[in-house]
Amino acid sequence: MDRWSKRTRAVQAGIRRSRFGEMSEAIFLTQGFAYGSAEEAEARFLEAGPDEFIYARYGNPTTAMFESRMAAIEGTEDAFATASGMAAVSGALLGVVRAGDRVVAARALFGSCLYVLEEVLPRFGVETVFVDGTDMDQWAEAVTPGTRAVFFETVSNPTLEVVDIAAVAGIAREAGALVLADNVFATPVFSRAAELGADVVIYSTTKHVDGQGRALGGVVLGSRAFVRRTLEPFMKHTGGAMSPFTAWLMLKGLETMDLRVRAQAETALTLARALEERGVRVLYPGLPSHPQHALALAQTGSGGTVLSFDLGSRERAFAFLNALRIVTISNNLGDAKSIATHPATTTHQRLPQDQKDRLGIGPGLVRLSCGLEAPEDLLADVTEALDGLP
Numbered sequence: 001m002d003r004w005s006k007r008t009r010a011v012q013a014g015i016r017r018s019r020f021g022e023m024s025e026a027i028f029l030t031q032g033f034a035y036g037s038a039e040e041a042e043a044r045f046l047e048a049g050p051d052e053f054i055y056a057r058y059g060n061p062t063t064a065m066f067e068s069r070m071a072a073i074e075g076t077e078d079a080f081a082t083a084s085g086m087a088a089v090s091g092a093l094l095g096v097v098r099a100g101d102r103v104v105a106a107r108a109l110f111g112s113c114l115y116v117l118e119e120v121l122p123r124f125g126v127e128t129v130f131v132d133g134t135d136m137d138q139w140a141e142a143v144t145p146g147t148r149a150v151f152f153e154t155v156s157n158p159t160l161e162v163v164d165i166a167a168v169a170g171i172a173r174e175a176g177a178l179v180l181a182d183n184v185f186a187t188p189v190f191s192r193a194a195e196l197g198a199d200v201v202i203y204s205t206t207k208h209v210d211g212q213g214r215a216l217g218g219v220v221l222g223s224r225a226f227v228r229r230t231l232e233p234f235m236k237h238t239g240g241a242m243s244p245f246t247a248w249l250m251l252k253g254l255e256t257m258d259l260r261v262r263a264q265a266e267t268a269l270t271l272a273r274a275l276e277e278r279g280v281r282v283l284y285p286g287l288p289s290h291p292q293h294a295l296a297l298a299q300t301g302s303g304g305t306v307l308s309f310d311l312g313s314r315e316r317a318f319a320f321l322n323a324l325r326i327v328t329i330s331n332n333l334g335d336a337k338s339i340a341t342h343p344a345t346t347t348h349q350r351l352p353q354d355q356k357d358r359l360g361i362g363p364g365l366v367r368l369s370c371g372l373e374a375p376e377d378l379l380a381d382v383t384e385a386l387d388g389l390p
């Protein structure tokens with residue numbers, strides 16, 4: 001498998017066929033597993049072998065296939081699949097910290113990640129400190145010796161700031177801190193997060209892995225010791241496991257992920273260029289105008305499938321959204337269907353104004369997740385909506 005590309009791994013890795021030799025991965029829609037004897041049950045509770053399962057909250061054959069395939073794609077030793085992206089983020093953080101610990105995080109985060117770091121962790125005596133994720137001096141100052149963990153989105157939502165994974169990992173390593181990277185916007189297709197020094201890589205698989213808007217899911221990837229000794233005990237007793245049916249949907253999603261994500265990223269670059277040519281201020285790591293363009297290309301080789309742009313005011317942003325005919329107003333991303341979002345009034349509504357200002361989430365900001373429709377149709381849809389603006 002070492003010779004296989006990510007694209008091959010995404011289709012083939014982790015398959016474990018039953019005695020029927022089924023081609024499509026089997027869905028083991030079962031909560032539990034029967035033991036042949038009381039002795040066997042005792043032995044399995046003591047230590048379960050690779051083909052031995054106890055209870056679906058701990059693990060399940062379909063879920064295990066998904067975990068193996070994700071680990072193979074990301075290049076980590078192991079993975080734990082979760083019920084949602086937020087179960088992955090909160091599980092990874094809560095599984096690691098204890099009262100008195102310090103966690104340093106980038107300020108530009110998905111709203112729910114911010115809630116966990118700002119509201120939940122401090123409730124249990126964990127100190128959380130926020131920095132500008134692109135400013136290495138701020139990381140170096142905040143990550144004091146003994147800091148337990150650092151957390152950041154490798155590309156932030158919705159302002160698409162790119163964090164230098166290797167540089168932050170270097171600072172964290174010196175302080176003895178674990179590096180947790182929420183890598184949704186980079187996508188598993190373009191990710192090099194583990195290779196660049198992230199100890200733990202986290203995805204909401206709701207996004208590009210399913211990629212078809214069907215199910216919530218998440219995954220935490222890392223070393224076998226981290227996944228099985230630190231994370232699994234926490235996850236299996238707190239109940240955030242992925243359902244076997246979801247794992248099957250995600251396995252099917254992975255088969256087409258490489259093709260989908262590359263096509264979506266190409267469309268995003270086309271739209272970003274077209275908008276910029278019309279004088280719109282566009283935030284897209286794939287454009288030379290992006291402040292971390294070189295870093296984005298070195299880190300992932302792509303600008304990704306999502307772009308954001310500023311239409312100047314809430315009135316113009318709303319008029320634009322309401323004029324779109326193909327692109328749908330919703331708040332998922334990475335979906336086969338193109339989706340436009342107004343972060344200031346939806347995903348980031350909860351944030352106080354000064355925080356929105358600091359994060360660059362202005363009233364005119366629109367986030368566009370490019371889907372799989374024909375790029376020329378999307379371009380026409382976006383251009384016509386812009387033409388009609390006041």
Ligand SMILES: *Cc1c(COP(=O)(O)O)cnc(C)c1O
Binds near residue numbers: 157207
């Ligand atoms: C969507 C998202 C999450 C949360 O994932 P869910 O599957 O919706 O729980 C976390 N982080 C980022 C960056 C996301 O985009």
